[in-house]
Amino acid sequence: MASTPDLPTRLLFAQFAVVAKALANEHRLMLLQLLAQGERGVETLAEMSGLSVANTSQHLQHLRRTGVVTARRQGKRILYRLADDVVVTLLSSLRQVAERNVAEVQRLLDGYFRERDSLEPIGREELLKRMRRGMITVIDVRPAEEFSAGHIAGAISIPLEQLKRRLREIPPRREIVAYCRGPYCLMAYEAVSELRRRGFRARRLKEGYPEWKSAGLPVEDK
Amino acid sequence: MASTPDLPTRLLFAQFAVVAKALANEHRLMLLQLLAQGERGVETLAEMSGLSVANTSQHLQHLRRTGVVTARRQGKRILYRLADDVVVTLLSSLRQVAERNVAEVQRLLDGYFRERDSLEPIGREELLKRMRRGMITVIDVRPAEEFSAGHIAGAISIPLEQLKRRLREIPPRREIVAYCRGPYCLMAYEAVSELRRRGFRARRLKEGYPEWKSAGLPVEDK
DNA sequence: ACATGATTCAATATATCAATTGAATGATCA
């Protein structure tokens, strides 16, 4: 009885599908997560993602054509970035749906993550409140160049791979919060686990830098 | 220099991609938008979307396998629904990205929508405030069965196709707000345009019923 | 102007996805 949808509605859905298709690939999602940290060149992204340069370039162009990322030229390299903060929201709700609904992800989370972090992670608002009271040491465990591209205001940079030899820089009695790229980035888990082994009181920030920035909370960037 | 991502991270992205792929199809997006109205059977969805029953069934199963929708049996039919309210958020941010970034969508919006509605649409909060003061008549212009599956609390049902012959039911001096399925559903545009031609003071609700419900605002449903 | 280095393009082979058809389930009602 109901009629088939009219033309403009169909065109509109076709356009939404174009954007969804841009996200519908493991490697592009990974590139987007990397871009959520800040602007990056093609070769850097290729290295970080483990893809060939040509392949990375093609994925990035796909993302650009669909308006998910933008690019600008700087000297002889082309820097890509997310087109819009809404993209962070989009990725985040994608994650939530996967997390809440997909049995396979549940299994992965249970097996790989939960056992590493029995303590509850701390939320954004809670962390902000405690930082304002000076009660907490916040550690950014991402690689140094990601830190310098932008980080939570007041955080100190201790990349994961330097953590063991820089433990003495960390005040011993204060509570520590570690964060990295996002809720499924493993670096903060590793850091918390290591710090606890050494007797520190460490927790993980539930979200990562992209979510923090996207929520409008205080950052320091270039 | 940076290493290629470790295995669990890759598996996780692969799982996110599975969810994204479920959305990466024009017809599945349309089915999801229809399901955002409420539970529906396969045949109904096939009719509303203009797809064959078998094709609709396969798309729905795809969506179910990926955890985006769930199904339950009722008598001899199977009713599908969105698995989770987060799915509404996901669809909504997908829309926002498309709207803000894709040139083609801009063109469509400009050509088809803008000219139909020069007055600003009214937002959710604003509408709620005015409804509480009794200042406004809210009309649901979706088909009657969508209205009865769930609607904004206090709205009256006048399906678009009955609007012309039911004008006398509408209080003449009060401001009218019409809504339908969402920001890109055309029915509310048509209704507003028709009402204005007849001398009513009519505006469009910026969002549709799914967004209203998802925001936790008052509804009446079965 | 030319060599360099970063990025993109073009062409190919492989893999995955979508719509259609007709047959097979599985719950209901007579």
Add this chain to the structure above:
DNA sequence: TGATCATTCAATTGATATATTGAATCATGT
């Protein structure tokens, strides 16, 4: 129990997406 109806399955065909390779651009610095 058997007929009926809604839904799903299986197999096919045509279309689309992906990774790889090697060549082509295009701004820069000499």
